[in-house]
Amino acid sequence: MSTQPDQTTNYAALVAEFARAGRAAQRVLARMDDAAKAAALCSAAAALRRHSGSIVEANARDVAAGTARGLSPAMLDRLRLDEERLEGIAAAVEAVAALSDPVGEHISHTTAPSGLDLVRVRIPIGLIGIIYESRPNVTADAAALCVRAGNAALLRGGSEAVNSNRAIHAALAEGLAEAGVPAEAVQLMPTQDRAAVGAMLRAAGLVDMIVPRGGKGLVERVQNDARVPVLAHLDGICHTYIHSAADRAMASEIALNAKMRRTGICGAMESLLLDADFATGGDVVGALLDAGCELRGDARAQALDERIRPASANDWDCEYLDAILSVAVVDGLDAALDHIARHSSGHTDAIVTGDEAVAERFLAEVDSAIVMVNASTQFADGGEFGLGAEIGIATGRLHARGPVALEGLTTYKWQVRGTGQTRP
Template identity: 45%
Template sequence: MGELLEKAKLLKAASYQMAMLTEKEKNLALEQIADALLSNIDFILEENSQDMEAGAAAGFAPPLLDRLQLTEERIRQMADGVRQLIELTDPVGETTEKWTLENGLNIQTVRVPLGVIGMVYEARPNVTVDAAALCLKAGNAVLLRGSSSAARSNLALAKVMKAALQTSPLPEDALQLLEDTSRETATEMFRLNDYLDVLIPRGGAGLIQTVIKQATVPVLETGVGNCHIYIDDSAEKDMAIAIAENAKLQRPSVCNAAETLLIHKDWPHRRALLQSLFDKGVELRGSADLTAECSFMKQAADEDWHTEYLAPILAVKTVENIEDAILHIQTYGTKHSEAIVSENSEQVNMFFRAIDAAVLYHNASTRFTDGEQFGYGAEIGISTQKLHARGPMGLRALTTVKSLVEGTGQIRH
C-alpha cells in the first residue's frame, strides 16, 4: 500500500491547489499536455509495442488487441481531444441558483470540483489521457489505475503528461498513475475514503460490479449497456430497419449498441428487417416463433436476454403489445439506453413514462448516447445510476456544488 498511500496524500494536497486555479491556467496546462503527446509519439509507440507483444503472446483476442493498440493517428486524436477540451466552458465557479430569503440572506450555489477522482479502467490506454484531461479541466486531481495489459502504455502516457505539468500552472502532483496493478492494491484504493472523493470505473461488467461491491468510496457507476429497440406496430418500415441496423452495426463493441430487438407481433415488415440484418452479418438469436419462421435464426436461450454481446449478435423477440415490451425491458434492461420506433404518440408517451433508463429514444438510434453527440464535447463515461449524474457525463458531472451565503449580521432565533 506504500505507493498508493503516498500518491493519495500528494493528490489530496494538490486538489486544494487545483480548486484555486483559473480557467486560463487550466487551459494552458492542457495545451502543454497536447503538445507533449505529439512530441513524444515515438516513445509512446515503443512502450505500447511491448504491451502489444505481451498481449499477443498471452493470446488476447483481436478486439482486445485493437483496443490496446496505439498508432500515430490515435495519439494525434488523443491530443486533438485534449485541445477540444480547451474550447469547452469551464463549469467551475458557475452559479447554478441564486435567491434571497425574507431575512435578507443572499444564497447562491456554485459549481466546485469534486476533489480527488479515482479512475479504474481496462485495456484502453487512450482513457489515461481522456480521463486525466477531463478531470484536470474540471479542477480535480486524478488517480489513474489502468489494467496490467496496458501497464507500459499507461505509464508512458502518464510520464509525458506529468512532465508537461512541470512547466504549467497546475501542480504536477495533481496527476498520478498507480503502477501497482494488483487486485490487493486495487481493493485498498476502493476504500481510501480519507483521500479519494469518488471512484469512476470504466470497463466490462465484471470490473464495474467489483468496484461497486468492494468500494466504500462513493462510485459514479458507468453502466453495462443491454440496450433494446422496440418496434411498435405503427413503425414506418424504412425508418425501423435503418434504426435497428445502425443501433446494432454502426459500432457493435460499445455500450450504446443495441443488444435486443423487440417487435410487435402485428408489425408487417418483420421478415424484411430480420433478413436485412442477417444479410449484413448479424447473428440472430430469436424466440421460438421467429426461428420457426426464419431458418437463418438460432434459438435464443434465457441468457441471451441478459447478455451485452458487444458483437454483431442480436437477440430478437416478438411481443404482444407495448406493455409486453415494457415488461421485458424492465426485467432485462440495464437502465442505459432504450428506444421505441413508433408513429403512435400515446404509445411513445407510455414508453417514456414507464421505462427507467438514463436515455430514452423515440425514432432514433441508441448510438447517440455519447457525450460528444450530446454536445458536451467529451465524456468521462455514461452513468446508469440516479444520484449526482445520469447519462453521458461531461465536465459538469465532474463537479459538485457548494452554497455561499451573504449576510448583514443576521442571527437565528
C-alpha cells in the same frame, strides 16, 4: 510520486501517500481560473506530441507482449498506438481544453424570506480514482476531464498497456507542470498488483469517487468491494422497440445500425422488441440476418424467419458485445414497457414510432439513463451529446446519469450571504 512497490509494499499506505499528494495538488488546481486550466491542458497536449516517439515505442512493447500472450485481434487493435492515433489523443486533450468550465457556475440563485442570499455553485469533486483496462487513450482522456473540472486524478491502468500508460502519463505530467499545475494533480499508480486496486477502493476519506472503465469483471468487483462512491455501469443491455406505428424503412435502418455499426460498444442494441401489429417485422429481422447477425428469438419471432434460433431464458439478460441479438414479439406498448423494466440494465433504450403520444409515454416511463425516440442506440456517447470526451456512462440514479463529462465530475455547495440575520 516515485514510490516503487515491491512484494512487501503496504498498499493502503501507498494509496494514502498518493492520495494526500493528489489532494494537496487539487487545492492548487481549484484556485486556477478557466484560462489557466485550459492553457495547462494545451501544454499537456503539446508534451504528448513532443514525446510521441517514446510513447509509440513504449506502446510497441505492450503490443509485442500482448501478441505473445495471445490477446485477440480486437484487443490488440484497442491497445495499438501509432503517430496518427497519438495525434488524435493530443487533439482530444485540446478539445477538452476548449470546453466551457463548469466550475463556479451558479446552478440557482434565490433570496430567502429572511433576506439571505442563497447561491448553489458548482465545485470540483476532489480526488477521483480511475481504474481502467486496455485502452491507453483513457490515461489522457481521464486526466484531461478531471483537470478541466478542477479535480485531481489517481489513475490505475491495466497491465496490457502498462508501458504506454507510463509514457503518456509522464508526458502529461511534464506539460501540466510547465503550465503551473502540480505534477501530483495527475498520478499513475506504479503497480499492476490487484491488491493496489483493493486499497484504492477502500480509501474512503482520501479518494472522493471511483470511476471504473473496463469489462464486466472489473466493474463488478469495483461495485462490490468499494467503500468509496462509484460512478459506473455494469452492463449495456440496450433495447429497441419497434412500435406498430413505426415507419418501415426507418425501423429497419435504425435496427441495423443500432446492432451492427459497432457490436462491441456499450450502446449497441442487445435486444429487439417487435410489436405484434408491426406489419414488416420479417423485413427487419431479415436485414439483420443478411448482415451477419445471429438472432435468438421467442416462438413468435422464430416464425418470422427460419434462421432465427430459439432464445434461452438467459438471452434476455445478456450483453453480447458481438453480432448476436435477442428478439421478442410483444403485444403493444405496455408489454414492451414491461419487458424493458424486467430486462434493461438502465443504460439506453429506444422506441421507433410515428405516434407522438406513444413516444412521449415511452420517454416518461422507461427508467434508463438514456431514452431515445426514432434514433439508434449507438448515439449513446458523450461526444455525440456535445459533451466533448466522456469518462464513462453512468446508469445509477444518484449524481450523474448517462455520459459523464465535465458537469458530471463536479458537485455543488451552497453559498449563503447575509446582512446580520439571526434566526428567531
